[in-house]
Amino acid sequence: MLSRRGFIRAGAATVGTLALRPFGLLPALAQSGANYRALVCVFLFGGNDSNNTVIPMDDASFQAYTSIRGSLALTASELTPVVYSVSNAPYAFHGKLPELASLFSSKELAVMANTGSLVQPLTRSQYQGAQAPIPLNLFSHSDQQLQWQTSIAQGNSPTGWAGRAADYLLSQKINSSSFPAFLSVAGNSLEGQGASTQPVAITPGQSLTLKGFTGSSASQARLNALTSLLTTDNGVSLAQAANNNMANSIADAAALEAALAKTSPLKTQFPTTSLGSQLQQVAQIIQVQSYLGMSRQIFFCSLGGFDTHAGELEAHNKLYPQLSQALAAFYDATQELGMAQNVTTFTESDFSRTFQPTTSDGSDHAWGSHHLVLGGAVKGGQIFGQFPTFELAGPNDTDTRGRWIPTTSIDQYGASLCAWFGIPASALATVFPNFANFGSEQLAFFG
Amino acid sequence: MRPGNCSRLLFIAFAAAVVPFPGYSQSSSEPSSTQWLSASAAARFLDQATWGPTPATIAQSQQTGISNWLAAQFASSTSDIPDQPMLTSAGLPNRDIRPVQAAFFQNTVTGQDQLRQRVAFALSQIWVVSAGGGVPAAYAYPPYWRVFRNNAFGNYRDVIRAVTLSPAMGRYLNMANNNKANPRKDTSANENYARESMQLFTLGLTELNPNGTPVLDQNNNPIPTYDQTVVTSMAKVFTGWTYPTAPGATARTNNPEYYVGQMFAVESEHDTTAKTIFASITIPAGQTAEQDLESLLDALMAQPTMAPFVSQQLIQHLVTSNPSPQYIARVSTVFQNDGNGVTGNLQAVITAILTDPEARAGDDPTAAINPTFGHMREPVLFMPNILRGLNATLSSNSAVYYDSSEMDENLFNAPSVFSYFSPLYRVPGGLLGPEFQIYTTQTAVDRAGIVYAALYGQIAQGTTVNLTPFVQQAGSTSSLLSYISSIFLHGSMSAALAQAATDAINAAGTPLAKVQAALYVVLTSGEYQIIH
Incomplete structure (x- = not known):
């Protein structure tokens, strides 16, 4: 039986590029890990207030930070100092991110400053005068999440940027298996939806075995009945969509379950948090990439709870240790696997938050945000892009509350990651259609 | 969505093999004089209006017909979710919402107020409060649930008002203790409830025509219902409310969390400046918090966008993910005016949704199948439907809530105020399929496993089926x-x-x-x- 992954989505025009694959197929030959590369997204849902993630510690900046942030301002004792390795400029990480500060100092972690959704480069006066295109539905969680995931600031994209990258991998047969290149351990995400590829989404630690099939003739007949129905059609389109999803799920779950049976236990201890479990699951899948026939994979993880309109400091004190410990454990695991050079982890988030606090010791929805890029191939210890000027109604502000207009676009951020990942310049324009609006200028995270 | 022409043609080619299986289509003959509905029409209606048909409810609704059935449901006694203790036996805050979840599922199986529960659940998926996302107190949920149960057939204005003043929502989206801006500290009023109450609960992001399509400006662009300056003003409208005062406590300007009763106004923390909100409406200076709220409710109910915005979501929850613009228009016209000049009459809206020709077209087994019709059985509909169909008995500790959680719909525990899935989520091919957002590789396999467990003697504890x-x-x-x-x-x-x-x-x-x-x-x- 053949799965019809992506059949309806793709339509006739791209049918020839679709992966039609048998259930449970595993590649005959395992590939070497030397050429393997993985991108691992950690999406911070709710909009992380990155103004308190990384802080410039030069006197002028820190003074402005302390003065404007008021009840949200961290004191020096609540910060872990680090130094920008190129200029020796002082920065600091939130004190509940000690593992990440350490990875920055050991040059495995870089910071991408003030990045967000943009159609094209934008100034405060252009924004305020509506003289240039601005992203659709700014400051809305759902829209800005999707713009991070699609890199289409104009909105309404049916595909995500990682899905389009997966489309490219499929078109070039980069992976020897038809197992999907995008795998989420945090639910369905538009980020991994391609035009000709669809993501896998699993729950860490949960069995992928289809229950109730003992091999008896009766159970085999039941299984045959179930699978035979997946290619039938009762005329209801959504039933067909459910069938397609079920067919893919059974095939993907079986392939993954079989590959994961090859894992050997990791020595690295992961924290027993949601993100820790997710990243542990990702590490295990990376460990068996050769059995899955994968040489390029994109993973999607998430941590929620960042919508800190109130009680932000308390919330960060709970969330940041989870983030820091899980990312550090994951990096350790890639080292243990000998894959630290082959795996790059990066953050995304809806948006950052107002520099000016709310009356309830929190912050409201804003825009440009600082992000983290972690891995053995990363030029760590560096700050890429520009920090905003800490001034309400200043040059980077949309209004008067410190909603920073991004100075680097998601396209540039994503394209830089994808270039390392192995998407050639010729294909980047398809994966990131707005990239040319920024002069196709990449960030030098790698090398 | 993908350009549709090619895939649609191919789809039709594949769809050709749909023929009724002889003998398996229930009576397509005319109902007898004492039966208003065929068994199949009755069952199909009950799949939309209840937690699942049973032989008894099919027979009963065949006798009454839809209109009498609706009237009986509107008058039905209401099931309840019992109050939960504030503290555990060890004196700690009680964060165990499983008894609330268990009572919910028990009501779906045994409650007479089936339609009321379905509508209340739909409303609760619009007006989300979540245990994991900020309101862990178990005792907050029974009163919050009753807001929707009590207003399911009431007026949408009363839903807005009751949720706005509910301490659970006050906590979840920070309207509780949202003090006015403090110039000395250079702070601003909290924008959380201001923004989400417009985006998710009442107006949506863009102005809508009665048929749900966006209103376009002269350049063919959608018109935002509000911008950031409106959010800022709305945040001021919502200043000056605090939690109810707990029994035995002294009222304070900023009361601590307490989830029984309604929030009350603290005028000293209300911003009394004039506020220009959506549609350039001005709420005048000098009003109290209560007056500002009433002004806002007046303004909201006067927005023509609310009718299609809410109507479409209720249609999606009850009947179909992809209603035609005409269907939306027929329902939103009733939302706008129930025939007696009343806006937001939910009883009239629910009647319009369930009796609409588009909803009922499939009752006729000889009618052509509308390929875009229907919606996925989300886990919280899936479990009761199976349980009712299999004559299940649930004890008060039935753990079927766990099955729903395993399928990514953990009751009263949505990941965020954006609920379990987005009304805008699309399936490959471009149709809206909100519930598919939580139909993943994992949950598809799990769903089959839950069916297996239910049938083969491994159903959740405290639950039995009768085959x-x-x-x-x-x-x-x-x-x-x-x-x-x-x-x-x-x-x-x-x-x-x-x-x-x-x-x-x-x-x-x-x-x-x-x-x-x-x-x-x-x-x-x-x-x-x-x-x-």
Whole structure:
């Protein structure tokens, strides 16, 4: 039986590029890990207030930070100092991110400053005068999440940027298996939806075995009945969509379950948090990439709870240790696997938050945000892009509350990651259609 | 969505093999004089309006017809979710919402107020408060649930008002203790409830025509319902409210969390400046917090966008993910004016949704199938439908909530105020399929596993099913399939499904094994997953 992954989505025009694959197929030959590369997204849902993630510690900046942030301002004792390795400029990480500060100092972690959704480069006066295109539905969680995931600031994209990258991998047969290149351990995400590829989404630690099939003739007949129905059609389109999803799920779950049976236990201890479990699951899948026939994979993880309109400091004190410990454990695991050079982890988030606090010791929805890029191939210890000027109604502000207009676009951020990942310049324009609006200028995270 | 022409043509080609399986389509003959509805029409209606048809409810609604059935539901006594203790026996804050979840599922199986519960659940998916996301106190949920139960057939204005003043929402989106801006500290009022109450609960992001399509400006661009300056003003409107004062406590400007009763105004923390909100409406300076709220409710109810915005979501929750613009328009016209000049009459809106020709078209088994019709049985609909259909008994500690959680719909525990899935989520091919957002590789496999467990003696603790009525039909494959189809597929089982189920039946030995095999194949099928 053949799965019809992506059949309806793709339509006739791209049918020839679709992966039609048998259930449970595993590649005959395992590939070497030397050429393997993985991108691992950690999406911070709710909009992380990155103004308190990384802080410039030069006197002028820190003074402005302390003065404007008021009840949200961290004191020096609540910060872990680090130094920008190129200029020796002082920065600091939130004190509940000690593992990440350490990875920055050991040059495995870089910071991408003030990045967000943009159609094209934008100034405060252009924004305020509506003289240039601005992203659709700014400051809305759902829209800005999707713009991070699609890199289409104009909105309404049916595909995500990682899905389009997966489309490219499929078109070039980069992976020897038809197992999907995008795998989420945090639910369905538009980020991994391609035009000709669809993501896998699993729950860490949960069995992928289809229950109730003992091999008896009766159970085999039941299984045959179930699978035979997946290619039938009762005329209801959504039933067909459910069938397609079920067919893919059974095939993907079986392939993954079989590959994961090859894992050997990791020595690295992961924290027993949601993100820790997710990243542990990702590490295990990376460990068996050769059995899955994968040489390029994109993973999607998430941590929620960042919508800190109130009680932000308390919330960060709970969330940041989870983030820091899980990312550090994951990096350790890639080292243990000998894959630290082959795996790059990066953050995304809806948006950052107002520099000016709310009356309830929190912050409201804003825009440009600082992000983290972690891995053995990363030029760590560096700050890429520009920090905003800490001034309400200043040059980077949309209004008067410190909603920073991004100075680097998601396209540039994503394209830089994808270039390392192995998407050639010729294909980047398809994966990131707005990239040319920024002069196709990449960030030098790698090398 | 992808450009549709090619895929649509191909789709039609693949869809050609839909023929009613002889004998499995329930009576398509005219109902007798004492029966207003055919059994299949009754079952199909009950799939939209209740937690699932049973032989008894099918027979009963056949007798009453839709209009009398609705009238009885509007007058029905209400089921309840019992209050929960604030503290555990050890004196700690009680964060165990499982008894709340268990009571919810028990009500779905035994409650007489089936439609009220369905509408209340739909409203609760619009007006989300979540235990994991900020309101862990278990005792907050029974009163919050009652807001929707009590107003399910009331007026949408009362829903807005009751939720706005509910301490659970006050906590979740920070309207509780949202003090006015403090110039000395250079702070601003909290924008959380201000923004989300517009985006998610009342207006949405762009102005809508009555048929749900966006209103376009002269450049063919959608018109935002509000911008950041409106959010800032709305945040000021919502200043000056605090939690109810707990028994024995002294009222304070900023009371600590307490979830029984309504929030009350603290005028000293209310911003009394004039506020220009959506549609350039000005709320005048000098009003109290209460007056500002009433002004805002007046303004909201006067926005023509609210009717299609809310109507479309209620249609999606009850009937179909992709209603036609005409269907939305018919319902939103009733939302706008129930015929007596009242806006937001939910009883009239629900009636319009369930009696609309588009909702009822499929009742006629000879009618052509509308390929875009229907919606996926989300886990919280899936579990009760199976349980009711299988004559289940739930004890007060029934753990079926766990099955729903495993399928990514953990009741009263949505990941965020954006709920479990977005009304805008699309399936490959471009149709809206909100519930598919939580239909993943994992949950698809899990869903089949839960069906297996329910049928083969491994159902959640505190829960039993009774397959006897099915076993009584097992002597004849066609009788058995007809019976299963009448309950779970309103008699619409396709020929392919019937054949597949027959193959599974034929490989099974005992009558019970035949029943289990047949039900397994039906309840895991795509055509059962989609309520159509």
